[in-house]
Amino acid sequence: MIEAIRKLVDEHGRMPVPAASLKPDQDLYAAGLTSFATVQLMLAIEEHFDIEFPERMLNRRSFASLSAIAACFNEIEPARLAS
Amino acid sequence: MIAFANRAAEVAAVAAQHADALDREARFPHETLRALKDARLLSILIPEEFGGESASLADVAEICSLIGQNCASSAMMYAMHNIKVSSLVSHGRDSNWHCDFMQRICEEQLLLASATTEGGIGGDLRNSICAVEIDGDNFKLGKDATVISYGAHADAILVTARRAPDAPSSDQVMAVVLKDQCKLNRTTGWDTLGMRGTCSEGFRLDAEAPAAQILPKPFAEIAAQSMLATSHLLWSAVWFGVANNALARAQNFVRAQAKGRPNVTPPGALRVAEAASMLQLMRANTLDGLRRFARAQADSDELTSVGFAVAMNNIKVGASRLAGEIINHAMLVCGILGYKNDTPFSIGRHMRDVLSAPIMISNDRIFGNMSNLLLIHRLDPHLAS
Numbered sequence: 073m074i075e076a077i078r079k080l081v082d083e084h085g086r087m088p089v090p091a092a093s094l095k096p097d098q099d100l101y102a103a104g105l106t107s108f109a110t111v112q113l114m115l116a117i118e119e120h121f122d123i124e125f126p127e128r129m130l131n132r133r134s135f136a137s138l139s140a141i142a143a144c145f146n147e148i149e150p151a152r153l154a155s
Numbered sequence: 156m157i158a159f160a161n162r163a164a165e166v167a168a169v170a171a172q173h174a175d176a177l178d179r180e181a182r183f184p185h186e187t188l189r190a191l192k193d194a195r196l197l198s199i200l201i202p203e204e205f206g207g208e209s210a211s212l213a214d215v216a217e218i219c220s221l222i223g224q225n226c227a228s229s230a231m232m233y234a235m236h237n238i239k240v241s242s243l244v245s246h247g248r249d250s251n252w253h254c255d256f257m258q259r260i261c262e263e264q265l266l267l268a269s270a271t272t273e274g275g276i277g278g279d280l281r282n283s284i285c286a287v288e289i290d291g292d293n294f295k296l297g298k299d300a301t302v303i304s305y306g307a308h309a310d311a312i313l314v315t316a317r318r319a320p321d322a323p324s325s326d327q328v329m330a331v332v333l334k335d336q337c338k339l340n341r342t343t344g345w346d347t348l349g350m351r352g353t354c355s356e357g358f359r360l361d362a363e364a365p366a367a368q369i370l371p372k373p374f375a376e377i378a379a380q381s382m383l384a385t386s387h388l389l390w391s392a393v394w395f396g397v398a399n400n401a402l403a404r405a406q407n408f409v410r411a412q413a414k415g416r417p418n419v420t421p422p423g424a425l426r427v428a429e430a431a432s433m434l435q436l437m438r439a440n441t442l443d444g445l446r447r448f449a450r451a452q453a454d455s456d457e458l459t460s461v462g463f464a465v466a467m468n469n470i471k472v473g474a475s476r477l478a479g480e481i482i483n484h485a486m487l488v489c490g491i492l493g494y495k496n497d498t499p500f501s502i503g504r505h506m507r508d509v510l511s512a513p514i515m516i517s518n519d520r521i522f523g524n525m526s527n528l529l530l531i532h533r534l535d536p537h538l539a540s
Contacts, residue, residue, distance in 0.1 A: 102375075107379075111530055112527075114531050127461075130461035130532060132379065
């Protein structure tokens with residue numbers, strides 16, 4: 073999961089550093105993730121995993137690290153499968 | 156302690172006396188600043204534990220509007236100072252130096268300025284070229300600051316820069332630099348259409364100060380959690396004051412006509428009615444934003460949410476557009492007496508001042524950012540939020 077997100081961060085996150093260098097809990101904003109790129113990354117994740125981020129997850133915490141993004145996915149995915 | 160509004164009324168009266176002179180001479184509102192210090196209004200946002208008055212942002216917005224009725228430049232100075240204070244209050248409490256500094260602001264009624272814009276990056280305050288260089292317990296910083304409003308008159312300047320010489324342009328910090336810790340060399344002047352009293356000149360800023368003066372939180376957080384919202388809300392409050400006063404002048408003009416010719420509705424009355432509706436939109440827009448800001452103070456997810464950022468940006472673009480329209484209407488109503496600079500119905504200064512509103516952080520830049528955010532943010536279907 074983290075690896076799939078890492079790949080999307082590389083493709084859409086416009087980070088000044090390669091995603092391979094990021095630890096799962098490392099602060100993505102401090103590493104150079106901008107709010108513009110956050111939106112692009114979120115859209116790419118929605119498209120790739122066929123999910124939708126609910127409004128309540130559209131905040132800084134949800135995209136603060138690779139593991140935070142994975143946690144959002146893990147919260148959305150069971151709800152999607154159950155529906 | 157006398158209510159904020161009463162203390163602000165005295166300041167507004169002083170600002171009114173000098174508004175035309177400082178507009179004509181493009182000079183700093185020394186008299187307003189003196190009155191603000193005498194009324195101890197420069198420290199009201201600071202918590203009581205540090206010697207302030209724990210005022211809300213809505214209290215400050217009301218004062219901005221009151222002063223803005225009489226002098227937009229004075230009101231904008233007060234707004235910009237409080238935007239900086241709000242960053243200290245929100246993000247400086249974990250740092251002894253900044254807590255002590257808040258006490259000093261209260262005791263000495265210090266005026267804070269901001270150096271966020273920089274040559275080479277346009278108006279994008281979330282990127283810096285200059286960087287903080289730590290050397291032992293101190294840091295050094297040199298910035299080509301293309302705009303520092305009232306920089307020559309401030310007691311301290313809050314400066315943004317990259318965290319380190321090898322940090323990416325968006326990895327920024329904000330540092331407090333005291334007047335005697337920096338050299339300011341003026342690079343550009345401030346001969347402008349309006350807002351002439353803010354003296355927003357450009358400077359080469361070279362500073363050396365203890366590293367403890369760097370705010371402990373990344374500037375990305377400061378910008379998102381206090382600066383963006385407080386800027387848009389307090390600017391909107393200033394513009395509300397300016398638009399309100401222009402419309403009041405137009406209303407006086409129409410009233411005088413109505414008294415002169417009883418039973419005939421003056422032609423301008425319709426425009427006054429239309430503008431009054433826009434003024435109400437402006438008030439509702441700003442007050443709703445202030446309430447939302449107050450709620451978000453206790454909810455960090457809300458404070459950093461896309462919906463909150465969209466709302467705060469909308470307040471700015473909405474207020475800046477409405478203020479311009481209202482003042483256009485006021486000018487049409489007052490006609491030649493509004494166009495002249497020396498009548499009780501003069502609207503020229505209001506108009507020139509408020510033309511700055513759509514361009515101080517360009518509305519087009521804000522719409523550009525919002526068009527991106529609106530790809531993911533869903534519109535709230537509820538009328539009551």
